[in-house]
Amino acid sequence: MNLLMALLKRKSVAASLLFILIVVVAAVFAPWLAPHDPTRQFFDGLTLEGAPLPPNADFYFGTDLLGRDLLSRIIYGARTSLIIGVVSNGIAVIIGTLVGVTAGFVRGWTGSILMRLTDLMMSFPALLLAIALAAILRPSLWIVALVIAMVNWVQIARVIYSETISIAAKDFVAVERTIGASSLRILFSHLLPHLLPTILVWATLGISTTVLLEATLSFLGVGVQPPMPSWGNIIFESQTYFTSAMWLVLFPGIAIVALSLSFNLVGDALRDELDPTLKGRL
Amino acid sequence: MAWYIAKRLFYAALILLGVSFITYLLLFLIPADPARQIAGRSATPEVVANIRHQLGLDLPFYEQYLRYLWQLLHGDLGRSYVQRSQVSDLMAARIGPTLQLMAAGIGLELLIGISLGLVAAIKRNSGLDRALMAFSFIGVSSPHFIAAMLALYFFAVKLGWFPLGGYGGIEHLMLPAITLGVLGSGWYSRMVRSSMIEVLHQDFIRTARAKGLTRVRVLLRHVLPNAIIPVIPMIGIDIGIFMSGLVVVESVFGWPGLGQLAWQAIQQVDIPIIVGVTTLSAVAIVLGNLVADLAVLLVDPRIDVKNS
Numbered sequence: 398m399n400l401l402m403a404l405l406k407r408k409s410v411a412a413s414l415l416f417i418l419i420v421v422v423a424a425v426f427a428p429w430l431a432p433h434d435p436t437r438q439f440f441d442g443l444t445l446e447g448a449p450l451p452p453n454a455d456f457y458f459g460t461d462l463l464g465r466d467l468l469s470r471i472i473y474g475a476r477t478s479l480i481i482g483v484v485s486n487g488i489a490v491i492i493g494t495l496v497g498v499t500a501g502f503v504r505g506w507t508g509s510i511l512m513r514l515t516d517l518m519m520s521f522p523a524l525l526l527a528i529a530l531a532a533i534l535r536p537s538l539w540i541v542a543l544v545i546a547m548v549n550w551v552q553i554a555r556v557i558y559s560e561t562i563s564i565a566a567k568d569f570v571a572v573e574r575t576i577g578a579s580s581l582r583i584l585f586s587h588l589l590p591h592l593l594p595t596i597l598v599w600a601t602l603g604i605s606t607t608v609l610l611e612a613t614l615s616f617l618g619v620g621v622q623p624p625m626p627s628w629g630n631i632i633f634e635s636q637t638y639f640t641s642a643m644w645l646v647l648f649p650g651i652a653i654v655a656l657s658l659s660f661n662l663v664g665d666a667l668r669d670e671l672d673p674t675l676k677g678r679l
Numbered sequence: 680m681a682w683y684i685a686k687r688l689f690y691a692a693l694i695l696l697g698v699s700f701i702t703y704l705l706l707f708l709i710p711a712d713p714a715r716q717i718a719g720r721s722a723t724p725e726v727v728a729n730i731r732h733q734l735g736l737d738l739p740f741y742e743q744y745l746r747y748l749w750q751l752l753h754g755d756l757g758r759s760y761v762q763r764s765q766v767s768d769l770m771a772a773r774i775g776p777t778l779q780l781m782a783a784g785i786g787l788e789l790l791i792g793i794s795l796g797l798v799a800a801i802k803r804n805s806g807l808d809r810a811l812m813a814f815s816f817i818g819v820s821s822p823h824f825i826a827a828m829l830a831l832y833f834f835a836v837k838l839g840w841f842p843l844g845g846y847g848g849i850e851h852l853m854l855p856a857i858t859l860g861v862l863g864s865g866w867y868s869r870m871v872r873s874s875m876i877e878v879l880h881q882d883f884i885r886t887a888r889a890k891g892l893t894r895v896r897v898l899l900r901h902v903l904p905n906a907i908i909p910v911i912p913m914i915g916i917d918i919g920i921f922m923s924g925l926v927v928v929e930s931v932f933g934w935p936g937l938g939q940l941a942w943q944a945i946q947q948v949d950i951p952i953i954v955g956v957t958t959l960s961a962v963a964i965v966l967g968n969l970v971a972d973l974a975v976l977l978v979d980p981r982i983d984v985k986n987s
Contacts, residue, residue: 654820
């Protein structure tokens with residue numbers, strides 16, 4: 398609770414949390430909030446020449462190339478972004494924590510092999526790897542979430558690894574060992590509680606990376622597939638037309654940047670609050 | 680020292696072997712059938728089988744991989760399935776523009792990142808500091824494709840300052856390079872800011888000021904060289920991230936580089952090209968990290984190789 402109050406004192410973080418809340422509400426209550434059906438192609442949604450309509454009284458954000466309501470598609474797109482953000486990042490955090498803790502706590506051969514594996518993953522151009530995986534697995538919402546998790550766990554694993562090593566080297570862990578505590582006891586009652594702040598920070602920052610990667614994959618056409626709306630594939634569908642229908646890039650673009658920025662700001666503030674030695678420095 | 684370098688080189692080779700294995704495995708698993716693609720729709724099953732045999736696609740996985748590795752060591756990346764020429768030739772034609780864009784992009788990243796970080800650290804906790812850090816945050820939170828499209832729209836379509844993408848002189852290079860530079864500068868400016876602040880608090884800085892050096896001289900001769908050290912390994916790590924941005928920026932701006940080649944190959948499931956570009960990117964990333972680590976050793980004699 399204190400943490401939340403401390404976070405809310407920062408205006409940028411309060412604004413970020415508000416925006417995240419808006420996106421969550423939009424995602425959950427999409428059917429009630431969206432003014433139109435997001436997949437319906439309106440006859441009066443295109444000009445006589447067949448061009449999309451700019452923002453107007455019927456379609457607040459304008460329409461897309463097929464005469465569908467852009468605002469409704471963006472509201473439903475919030476679902477896609479959040480589902481991928483939470484599921485995919487959740488998987489990445491679990492894998493990353495498991496690998497990092499195991500490598501840092503067990504050390505030895507297992508540790509080396511795991512860390513060499515993360516080195517290997519770090520040497521892949523992440524986007525090419527994600528594209529190749531998405532191409533193999535035929536993108537659907539869940540596959541895209543999985544692909545992003547496969548790419549994103551590495552960074553968390555490395556952070557948790559170095560954190561685990563530094564905590565395991567602390568005196569109180571050595572004291573626990575001398576009084577006969579088992580490895581498992583040390584792991585669960587000492588290491589994991591101390592790792593929790595780091596995990597929380599990186600889980601928050603990770604959502605931002607996930608949102609960006611989903612948008613990029615969808616923009617390249619190997620992410621979430623139309624007609625299911627995602628903020629990235631709205632731009633993918635309209636890219637050939639964007640110089641004359643800027644709103645088709647601008648609105649979903651703002652949504653992507655704002656969501657990613659919000660999670661970055663919250664994560665950064667969390668890091669500041671949870672690690673007092675860093676205060677104001679990063 | 681020599682032992683450390685040898686060890687690092689060995690690791691680098693091992694990692695490259697791993698990368699080539701995983702890349703090849705992934706593409707082996709792709710359900711698309713390249714033999715059918717080359718043969719065309721009207722080909723008889725015999726023709727398809729014949730092509731498959733010619734390409735060695737009927738061999739078991741490990742034999743295909745070893746064969747690929749053997750050719751790779753001889754600089755042979757195979758033939759493109761769709762474009763019917765050597766992958767190495769196709770890549771050689773694209774590498775110039777990519778290196779050009781990379782040099783300009785990374786150069787701008789460093790220039791923007793270091794100078795913003797420097798200013799923010801000096802004006803710490805001021806309005807300017809907050810504005811600069813907000814800017815760097817927006818930079819790292821924006822996907823390349825959106826920034827690229829907006830830049831193209833405002834500076835090329837609306838204002839007409841730059842051509843609408845394509846390859847040519849410096850005016851073609853500027854917009855994609857600025858897009859990459861501005862978005863990538865965020866991590867650098869934040870890092871330079873925090874390491875500057877750390878250095879500013881140290882005793883030798885107070886000493887330098889106390890013996891009467893001017894503020895500017897202390898900043899440029901004592902603070903900056905120390906604060907910039909963590910930037911060097913960051914460049915190595917950044918190459919991987921930069922490559923992802925490059926694929927997107929090259930496709931949006933129609934820049935005829937390796938990223939665009941890879942992107943076209945992905946759409947056509949042209950496996951040898953995808954393998955080639957991925958392998959080359961991995962080589963660049965591994966080499967970048969290696970060079971960065973060795974450069975830090977040269978620049979900062981305090982780092983103890985035996986314990987790292």
